[in-house]
Amino acid sequence: MKLRLVQLACAAVLVAATGSLAAPPRVQADTYQRISGSGSSWAANAIDAMRVNVKQFGITVDFNPNGSTAGRKDYLNGVVDFAASDIPFQFNPEDGSAPENPAAGSYAYIPVTAGGTAFMYNLKINGKRVTNLRLSGENVAKIFTGAITMWNDPAIVADNPGLTLPARTVVPVVRSDGSGSSAQFTAWMIKTHEPVWNNFCQRSGRAPACGFTSFYPTVQGMIAQQGDLGVAGYVSQNFAEGAIGYVNYSYALGSQFPVVKLLNAAGYYTEPTPEKVAVSLLKAQINTDASNPSLYLTQNLDGVYADTDPRNYQLSSYSYLIVPTIVQGQFNLEKGKTLGAFAYYAMCEAQQQSASLGYSPMPVNLVEASFDQIRKIPGVVVENVNIAQCQNPTFSADGTNTLAQNAAAPKSCDQQGPTQCPDGTAGMANVPTAINPSAQAPTATVPASGGATPTTVASGGATKTTTAPGAGGATGTTVVDPNNPNGVTDPNVTLPDGSPVVIEGVGTVTCIDPSACGATSPDGVATPQGALTAAPAVATMIADSSSTGTLGLELLVVFLTLGMVLGPAIAWRYFTERRS
Amino acid sequence: MTATTVLRESERDGTPASPRKLFQRGGRGDRMFDALTGTSGLLVLSIMVAVGVFLAVQAMPALRRTGFSFLTTAEWQPDRGQFGIAAVMLGTVLIAAVAVAAALPISMGTALFITEVAPRWLRATLVALVDLMAAVPSVVYGLWGAKLLQGNVIGISRWINRWLGWIPIFSVKGADPSSPLSSASVYTASTFIAGLVVAMMVMPIQCVVMREVFSQVPPGEREGAYALGSTRWGMIRVVALPFGRGGIIGGSMLGLGRALGETIAVLLIISPRFDMNFHILEAGGNSVSALIAGRYNESNGFGLSALMAAGLALFAVTLVVNFTASWFIARSRSGASSDA
Helix, strand or coil: CHHHHHHHHHHHHHHHHHHHHHCCCCCCCCCCCCEEEEECCCCHHHHHHHHHHHHHHCCCEEEECCCHHHHHHHHHCCCCCEEEECCCCCCCCCCCCCCCCCCCCCEEEEEEEEEEEEEEECCEECCEECCCCEECHHHHHHHCCCCCCECCCHHHHHHCCCCCCCCCECEEEEECCCCHHHHHHHHHHHHHCHHHHHHHHHHCCCCCCCCCCCCCCCCCCCEEECHHHHHHHHHCCHHHCCEEEEEEHHHHHHHCCCECEEECCCCEEECCCHHHHHHHHHHCEECCCCCCCCCCCCEECHHHHHCCCCCCCCCEEEEEEEEECCCCCCCCHHHHHHHHHHHHHHHCCHHHHHHHHCCECCCHHHHHHHHHHHHCCCCCCCCCCCHHHHCCCCCCCCCCCHHHHCCCCCCHHHECCCCCCCCCCHHHCCCCCCCCHHHCCCCCCCCCCCCCCCCCCCHHHCCEEECCCCCCCCCCCCCCCCCCHHHHCCCCCCCCCCCCCCCCCCCCEEECCHHHHHHHCCCCCCCHHHHHHCHHHHHHHHHHHHHCCHHHHHHHHHHHHHHHHHHHHHHHHHHHHHHC | CHHHHHHHHHHHHCCCCCCCCCCCCCCHHHHHHHHHHHHHHHHHHHHHHHHHHHHHHHHHHHHHHHHHHHHCCCCEEHHHCEECCHHHHHHHHHHHHHHHHHHHHHHHHHHHHHHHHCCHHHHHHHHHHHHHHHHCCHHHHHHHHHHHHHHHHHHHHHHHHHHHCCCHHHCCCCCCCCCCCCCHHHHCCEHHHHHHHHHHHHHHHHHHHHHHHHCCCCHHHHHHHHHCCCCHHHHHHHHHHHHCHHHHHHHHHHHHHHHHHCCHHHHHHCCECCCCCCCCCCECECCHHHHHHHHHCCCCCHHHHHHHHHHHHHHHHHHHHHHHHHHHHHHCCCHHHCCC
16 A cells, blocks of 8 residues: 555656656746845835846846845845945944945946835724825924824824824834835934934934934834834734834835825925936936946935925935946856846836836936946946837936926925825825815815926927937947946936937937837847837736736635645554554 | 682782673674764764854954953944843843743643543644644744734733733833723734744644653553542643653753744844843843844844854853753653653
8 A cells, every 4th residue: 555655656756757847948048147136125126026027038036135234245245146225335334333345346336226215104093094194304203213102292283184193102113124224214314303313312322323324223112123024014914003114115005005295395295106206316416426436326315305396205215236347256257147137127128117116217317327337247248228118207308307307296285284185195095084174175286386397298299209310220229328428427317408318329219109119119029129128018917917816826825724734644644544 | 729719819809809891892893883973973062062162262352342241231232332132131031931931831731632631543643733833934933923923912912911010021111901092012023922933833842852751651650540540630640740740841941942042933023122121011122043133144243243142142041951951851750761
């Protein structure tokens, strides 16, 4: 009996083995060595989407979202091929942590995605979730430093005339690991509410000041969790009513939770939607000194905090990939080829998807600068990316940021004052919150002051602009001229007014209307470029298939679990009975 | 003839006769086997010593800087020079204590049920199930604890706090059990919840040791008790429990050893705090192993040395606990049979 079972098992294994052998070999033009990275959990949702999408080209990228600090450290220790970090290497950390000293000229920053650090909260009034909470920067700072402890604090009530806030304890949820989100958040607090922050530092045992830090100090009454996922996971639990945590906007979307509308310098409460982030980052100062790779392309966000555009969200920032520029440690030329292909994908096609994930796509000057940075990766196969085919929603013919240009102005009820909008935010955008009659206002959109009225860029009906003589096909065009980095010397994110993107080569097509581009793009299948454009469609398909059949999946899980628990027990009983 | 007698006389007058030294010249196979077992035994010992020495050497820079205050400081900022294990060691001990306290009744009950009460056909299934519990990876327990258990334990935490809150260890700062609007968050991410999850991991180990011991209760004594008119509980009380005392204590201590070192489940649940927090129901705490796992990724040079020092302290505590466990087991009647 036992022998027969063994035979059966062997047969099953054999069948399985031949089955896997018979499977058709994967068709791929290129072979890529597997690469790995780690770091920012803030940017992890964007990077994960990219990794999933490049799988179809045979590119395997492993990414461990263990926090920006850990990512940079892993990179320095040579255990990963690239890192993702919200902040650059800390040569002189203000918070007393150990300095990071990468070898000069061994790395480059690639700004990979942009987004808002959002305050996701779990608050109910009469059993109904609040989705339209508004807070001033000062109140946010006070909440996360323990100065405001109740939701019905007069300061919070003043921000929310339309809500009857409950007498519930505020539970700030912060990051327990070294985190770029904490760094961005504390940098903002130092710039805008320094006394509140320094006072807290002293109370938490880091006298006299903790400075700008990746390690958020905690005191009794706060909850600290690992990673953005940990923070979002805690806040979204049923028991965590009253909790508020800082995460990337995408996590609030994913958890289907609202985020705080934060008061900006123009007096409007805004939510970090991709459009608002794009507007805000127009004021980010990007370092354009290419001769200093330790700072090149890094951000200074003071202008974002002070921006008086009504659409501004103060806690908007870029996140970076840190890539090697020399062969070192486990990194070799083969991996460079993979990393290069991945980075090209990340900077071009992947940007179309950013907005649907809750991130903001990169503007054209940073995309171009990134292409230059990618060339520095050893072993990279330089692609002459036709930038128009990236279909990045921020691109326009005249170099302005379309996404920011077209961003809608906030509603008048979002202005600081006696009125409050009922509309939901982030993951609960479709769920309005009932507001007190006294705070109701007509919900008409008012043109914002300061000339920020929504404008359309595609003037003159020009859907495509051919800037070079169209000799031959439009393949193999060079978009960025390495000898002419003018395109990125503008301190602001947009290119100099109206000047076209620096374009060389033959037959380059710059277009505004994606569909027109698709039509005019030459051979969409044979070139790797054409293959890459198929990515979003596949990504959508994957997303679709995962959303259907949840019941079936649940049943499968239940049966699997039951089988795992009962199977061994039954088998055990069977065998022991036979033996005895 | 005489010579023989003299020899015997001299032998008798000398030192008392010792037993003849047994001496066996084994074959080559025997000697090879001896060498092999001897080497592996020594290897285990030397690995143990090497781990200790490695930790001590790595920890030296940190220990030299703080000196004795390493044991008394409740803070963890190595790069600022303020760090010590007082808070994390306290947290470790509290988590382990909660775990053992919760696991002991369950594991003892299960072991007794399997050996004494359960019908024969159920035994194998139960044994397999308990073994299966030991095989579940701790990260699974951690996720289960963080996502499912945490929300459902709040009621128990609140109940304990409400009725036993006057005992300092069960008091919770910022909690108001009578107010429906009070935050449930103060009861989450606590030492107590982490301890309960660790208990689930410790339970199978304790159960295996105890079951082993209870199954070796001499049948004569067992049947003797029955013959004298004892009930089943009476038999367990007067025969099984006294016989297995060493196994119970030893099993618990082994579980304690495991609980002290449990990492990922604690890391997933607890909200790290670096003060002396005796309140087990209150949010926040930490353990040495969770501290190391959480900070290892982010530490360089001196920070790493400080973590090594914490590891050394944990290593020492675990060694003491395990040696105590084996001492208890060895002293007991059932000890020879136990493999602890």
